Amino acid sequence: MHTPKFKVEFLEDAVAFIESLDEKIRDKIIYNISKARFVNDNELFKKLTDEIWEFRTHFNHTHYRLFAFWDKQEKNATVVITTHGLIKKTAKTPQADIEKASRLRKMYFELKYKKS
Numbered sequence: 791m792h793t794p795k796f797k798v799e800f801l802e803d804a805v806a807f808i809e810s811l812d813e814k815i816r817d818k819i820i821y822n823i824s825k826a827r828f829v830n831d832n833e834l835f836k837k838l839t840d841e842i843w844e845f846r847t848h849f850n851h852t853h854y855r856l857f858a859f860w861d862k863q864e865k866n867a868t869v870v871i872t873t874h875g876l877i878k879k880t881a882k883t884p885q886a887d888i889e890k891a892s893r894l895r896k897m898y899f900e901l902k903y904k905k906s
Contacts, residue, residue: 794827796860796868801894804856807875811854819847819854823872838883842891845872853878857891863902871898 808816823845826835837843845856856875862868873894876887
């Protein structure tokens with residue numbers, strides 16, 4: 791089997807979102823995230839801005855999104871940090887959610903660099 795391109799870590803809001811969903815939907819989202827680690831597919835993992843990406847799942851006519859960003863600071867491991875999720879109700883991704891992911895990214899790196 792191939793080596794995954796990145797590891798995935800989930801922030802508290804992302805975990806809460808996934809846990810709030812039906813088991814079949816949760817399983818599909820986790821499957822898609824796992825698959826995205828091995829293949830380049832915009833239907834699974836898509837860039838939204840320079841810094842923010844989204845994991846994408848379509849299940850039973852509903853679109854689920856988990857926002858994420860890259861942490862490439864470690865030489866031996868690339869990590870994608872998943873910030874939070876939503877059930878998409880419109881064609882356009884809500885700007886407020888992109889901004890929330892950006893704020894969480896900024897906080898993540900601020901905390902990380904305070905520790906080191």
